[in-house]
Amino acid sequence: MAHADGPQAVQDPQRPQPGQAALGEPILEIRDLVKHYPLTQGVLFKKQVGAVKAVDGVSFDLRKGETLGIVGESGCGKSTLAKMLVGLERPTSGQIRYQGQDIATLSGRAMKSVRRNIQMVFQDPYTSLNPRMTVGDIVGEPYEIHPEVAPKGDRRKRVQELLDVVGLNPEYINRYPHQFSGGQRQRIGIARGLALRPEIIVADEPVSALDVSVQAQVVNLLEGLQDEFDLSYVFIAHDLSVVRHISDRVAVMYLGRLAEIGTDEQIYDHPTHPYTQALLSAVPVPDPEAREHRERILLAGDVPSPADPPSGCRFRTRCWKAQPLCAEVVPPLEVPAEFQDTESPARHASACHFAEERHVVPSD
Numbered sequence: 001m002a003h004a005d006g007p008q009a010v011q012d013p014q015r016p017q018p019g020q021a022a023l024g025e026p027i028l029e030i031r032d033l034v035k036h037y038p039l040t041q042g043v044l045f046k047k048q049v050g051a052v053k054a055v056d057g058v059s060f061d062l063r064k065g066e067t068l069g070i071v072g073e074s075g076c077g078k079s080t081l082a083k084m085l086v087g088l089e090r091p092t093s094g095q096i097r098y099q100g101q102d103i104a105t106l107s108g109r110a111m112k113s114v115r116r117n118i119q120m121v122f123q124d125p126y127t128s129l130n131p132r133m134t135v136g137d138i139v140g141e142p143y144e145i146h147p148e149v150a151p152k153g154d155r156r157k158r159v160q161e162l163l164d165v166v167g168l169n170p171e172y173i174n175r176y177p178h179q180f181s182g183g184q185r186q187r188i189g190i191a192r193g194l195a196l197r198p199e200i201i202v203a204d205e206p207v208s209a210l211d212v213s214v215q216a217q218v219v220n221l222l223e224g225l226q227d228e229f230d231l232s233y234v235f236i237a238h239d240l241s242v243v244r245h246i247s248d249r250v251a252v253m254y255l256g257r258l259a260e261i262g263t264d265e266q267i268y269d270h271p272t273h274p275y276t277q278a279l280l281s282a283v284p285v286p287d288p289e290a291r292e293h294r295e296r297i298l299l300a301g302d303v304p305s306p307a308d309p310p311s312g313c314r315f316r317t318r319c320w321k322a323q324p325l326c327a328e329v330v331p332p333l334e335v336p337a338e339f340q341d342t343e344s345p346a347r348h349a350s351a352c353h354f355a356e357e358r359h360v361v362p363s364d
């Protein structure tokens with residue numbers, strides 16, 4: 001058993017869970033991934049006085065061709081996780097296996113060649129595009145780093161094809177980011193992400209900064225591109241409602257760790273972790289009658305600081321079911337014993353000592 005602030009164990013990831021059989025082989029295998037940012041004191045002689053445990057023992061597989069949604073409140077470590085997956089941050093410890101090779105520790109040329117295949121789409125299309133570069137230069141910039149993908153004479157044509165693929169007029173190639181709307185700018189960011197023909201796209205809250213009316217268009221675009229280019233997605237959001245329709249599986253993250261992971265049906269219709277249940281109870285329900293029958297679970301208090309997370313279960317300071325055991329033992333992310341020998345859709349990994357099914361949202 002894991003002790004109070006020890007790592008979070010995972011069940012044998014090879015064992016298929018209900019609903020996973022149809023999905024492909026793992027393309028990324030994440031094991032015990034950790035990112036601690038040192039907290040220092042003193043100006044001249046910096047002394048480490050602690051660490052922000054932004055990501056603290058996360059394990060999951062991304063399967064070929066699937067979309068894995070990752071959901072959690074602001075500050076729970078989603079962007080830090082995304083940056084480690086694409087090589088923008090180096091993990092403190094843990095493994096990121098891509099095609100069987102641990103890429104967490106690669107550097108130089110080896111890293112460059114792997115990074116070509118794992119691209120990121122950023123959250124904020126207003127700040128992630130350089131305002132002084134034309135759209136053509138922005139989308140074609142990855143070819144400067146990887147000239148082998150598109151020879152110089154071909155690049156303009158390639159960029160115009162990419163603009164067309166994401167639904168922008170190829171004639172806009174000489175325009176600047178400020179001449180586009182938010183949704184169009186996110187399309188530019190997506191075109192840039194596709195430039196090197198990656199296998200994996202990590203999209204960090206790609207629609208959070210957009211108007212609700214535009215969000216669905218960008219999500220639909222990403223869905224269409226997935227089929228066209230055979231992509232696997234990690235799709236990050238802070239709200240469960242955004243990822244529902246695009247995700248094959250969903251992982252719920254809390255304070256640097258995963259609380260629950262399963263197929264979209266398992267997570268939305270048969271959640272067993274109290275945190276997931278609370279998040280679901282806050283998802284907007286369009287049908288007024290269904291809304292009346294839905295129960296709201298209000299969480300007490302704020303998210304604790306990742307510099308000083310609670311012992312045992314990190315959710316215990318806000319959990320209405322917390323018992324003394326929850327402070328003493330880290331709940332492993334595994335199928336809870338009571339569901340192990342069942343065919344129930346509640347049979348999926350949930351990091352709770354007292355996991356039980358609770359129907360929160362009316363099915364659609």
Ligand SMILES: Nc1ncnc2c1ncn2[C@@H]1O[C@H](COP(=O)(O)OP(=O)(O)O)[C@@H](O)[C@H]1O
Nearest residue numbers: 037052054073074075076077078079080081306
């Ligand atoms: N470069 C950094 N240095 C120190 N702390 C950081 C850094 N980046 C993120 N953090 C902290 O790590 C935690 C997780 O942040 P982040 O990964 O951005 O969460 P999310 O994307 O879920 O909102 C937060 O407490 C944040 O303040």
Ligand code: SF4
Nearest residue numbers: 313316319326352353
């Ligand atoms: S382990 Fe305990 S504190 Fe954590 S979610 Fe389950 S019941 Fe709540």
Ligand SMILES: [Mg+2]
Nearest residue numbers: 078079080205
């Ligand atoms: Mg973020």
